[in-house]
Amino acid sequence: MKQGLSLRVSQHLALTPQLQQSIRLLQLSTLELGQEIQQMLDDNPFLDIHADDPVGEEFGPAQSDAPPPREESDIDFGGEAPLNGHEPPRATQTEAASEPAADAPDYGDDTAPSWDGDGSTETVADDGEWGGDAPAKKNNLGDDSEVDATDLARGNESLQSWLHRQALSLRLSEEDRAALRFLIESLNDDGYLEETPEAMAAGLAPHDLEQQEELVHKFTMAMHLLQSLEPTGVGARSLAECLTLQLRVLQQAAPDDAVIPLAMRMCRQPIDLLARRDVKRLAALCGDSEAQVKLAIAMITRLEPKPGRRFIDVERNIIVPDVLVTKIGRTAQARFRVQLNPDVVPRLRVHDVYAGALKAHKGEGHQALQQRLQEARWFIKNIQQRFDTILRVSTAIVERQKNFFSHGELAMRPLVLREIADELGLHESTISRVTTAKYMSTPFGTFELKYFFGSALGTETGGNASSTAVRALIKQLVAAESTKKPLSDSQISEMLKEQGIECARRTVAKYREALRIAPANLRKAL
Structure with missing residues (x-):
């Protein structure tokens, strides 16, 4: 056996603690994020939250490599300028807070998680027909209590x-x-x-x-x-x-x-x-x-x-949107403003008093406290990165689905995760995490970001129709049908073909069940 030396070049992705935290925060819902922030506030004394205007280290010192945040993004549907030609909008309220690299201690212990990363956190990886006509009995509270x-x-x-x-x-x-x-x-x-x-x-x-x-x-x-x-x-x-x-x-x-x-x-x-x-x-x-x-x-x-x-307490089912979309103007040149909901964006900062005391006094346990300080700064940066990504993805969705925001779900166009991923330079799995359990408030209601993605159905003209638009059309056809002669799945399929949409009977049945619409025999009036 002959011994020798060889040089080999390879690439691999190391999931640092800050990258793992960034991925985990990205997939959390608003409620879960609030619980995560509260847990971090309880565990880390250097992390602080307040409702006043941010001061101190909340937006980081001048050494921060992040550009100044922008609160909102206006999309002009009348212009021709593509979205790719502009700097992606940044999230509001939070920003990375970090000290110069010279202040970071050298732990020398490979087993301890290091929060001294390079700053990169890019992720490369029916009860409807039932009524209430049964009369309520008199309660047993006495004649003076007529409470329904x-x-x-x-x-x-x-x-x-x-x-x-x-x-x-x-x-x-x-x-x-x-x-x-x-x-x-x-x-x-x-x-x-x-x-x-x-x-x-x-x-x-x-x-x-x-x-x-x-x-x-x-x-x-x-x-x-x-x-x-x-x-x-x-x-x-x-x-x-x-x-x-x-x-x-x-x-x-x-x-x-x-x-x-x-x-x-x-x-x-x-x-x-x-x-x-x-x-x-x-x-x-x-x-x-x-x-x-x-x-x-x-x-x-x-x-x-x-x-x-x-x-049942209906308040527990209330959805707080992460993104707000508002219409500006009423003409054909109307624009839509995309901005984060300020009620869900936390105002986090590094506690100035504790951070200053740690700099002034270096003694026993200094390195452990310095690591908790750096952990707090990375947490703030990852929170900012999360909302920044949500805003960028939401802006791209509004640009792609501009017809929906103008005319409703019947105007929805086919859209897949890869289109948004390629446009923003992110991985498809990142878009999937962003669009799960995140909600957008629109002029037509509040929807999960995943709602704006749908597969394509062929048309006679060679184009594509969104499955979301087809489901909306099926709902519209069923709403306009005669209750004495409701439309069967085959009849709905034929009516869609008359409008140029190729949709098989089994596909119609699948969409009807997803809409929780009963079969024709159960929709028939007696």
Whole structure:
């Protein structure tokens, strides 16, 4: 075996701690980012946040290699200047804060993560048809309290709290009251009991059969009391039982209505027959005419399948947009301003007092504290880099989808991640991270950035149509159809072909299901 020396040149990407942090921050949502910032504020004493105008080291010293930030980007849809010919817009509110490299200590320990990078953080890697016509029963709070459950829900009172208030007026023993309270706290968000009294009793007394029987009796009595409270249908163990409870209330109000007993018999049949509106099968099983079955189905669809839905706190579903797009001007030369939402951009800075004290006093633990200071500066820089990238990607999206911002989703054009990546000089995976769980406020509503990307469908003219625009067109066709003769998937496919869009029946079915539109047989009016 002959020994020798050889020279080999190779390239590899080293994921430094700051690069790993930059990638991780980029893919976080606004809520997750807030939690990450709060965690860093608790762990790092050199990091500070405030609501006043930034001072001190917040935007970094003069040695920073980043250009001055720009707060917003205006896109002129009337001009011909391409986006590539301009400097990409920078994010607002935060900027890297760093000291000269001479102040950085030499750790000499290869095992400790180093935050003394070169400054580069580039990442190279339906319930719609259900109503609420079932009348609400009088509550048990007394004659002086005429409070509607919907009004309580608007006040953000929970379902459990509303039921506990009603239970206060019931004359119960301590054991019965405890059983009722246990059932109320066992309800899910829809107002259903997911466990039977037997299962709950077995969980409380797994080895005592006599106590289990007593608990089953208590829970059964408490369940009947719970089902007598408002909203009607609460405490049911299945959809059929929930609908039956509401039908019983209707029967008390209109005992002579012959449709209500038929609707109750239909609820005792397999629920999938009711979901499919199988009129012939239901008529045969219930022994009534198809005309009466249709009236009963119409009555059932007006009931509330989820009694607890009105109490769900809708504020937790509110989406705070990361980017704001506003229209400037009303003419054909209108421009759209793209800017970051100032409510989601944190104002971070390095704590001046602690940083100054660290410079003046060098003693035991100085190197460890210096590393935490550098870590805080890199965190600020990575936050700034995150919002800078979001703004650049959003600006490119608005430029590409300018027809959408002028005319709506029917004017959406095909767009893939690679187009934006090539335009901004970023990797496709970076664009994917940026567009996930990030939202843009537009004149037509708030959308996730991924919404603006869609595959292309061929047209007769040789061009392409966006799948998003095709879905919007399908929704429009279904909204304009006759309820007596709804459009089938094949008919919708033919209508799209008449407009020059090649869309197969199976593709129409896939888009219809994505839009949560029921099949033609379920959309047909009875």
